[in-house]
Amino acid sequence: MVADERSRGQVILIGAITLAFIILGIVVVFNGVLYTETLSSGPSSQSATDATVTELEIEQGVACVLERGDKDLTGNITAFNTAYRNATAESTATAVNISVDDADPDLSSTNITITYDSNGLSYEQERMIEADDCLTEGP
Known part of the structure; x- marks a missing residue:
């Protein structure tokens, strides 16, 4: 009878460890999905910077066209x-x-x-x- 209870405890321990690894894997995958989604929505802030650079390049170029006379x-x-x-x-x-x-x-x-x-x-x-x-x- 003692041998049966000990093997039952080992099965419960192995099941708990397996469940912990499954939950940890789900958390890692979910975090990766959130990170990817955040990166994909990131370039929208970059377009304002590109527009500013474009305006300055155009202003400089047109001013130099005027300078040539x-x-x-x-x-x-x-x-x-x-x-x-x-x-x-x-x-x-x-x-x-x-x-x-x-x-x-x-x-x-x-x-x-x-x-x-x-x-x-x-x-x-x-x-x-x-x-x-x-x-x-x-x-």
């Missing part, structure tokens, strides 16, 4: 728009369009419209760009 401002900004799209097409999933609204006759400033469209963010913004915003000297 070529009379065909609309054509040059259109060429810059095409070059900017080609340069960023491989690295970002963003569509950017730059259009000239109003150009100052002495080429010191211009109003442009920036249309930004990505998965997480879309907007249209008008900006006043001045030739003095160019960080490099033109010819």
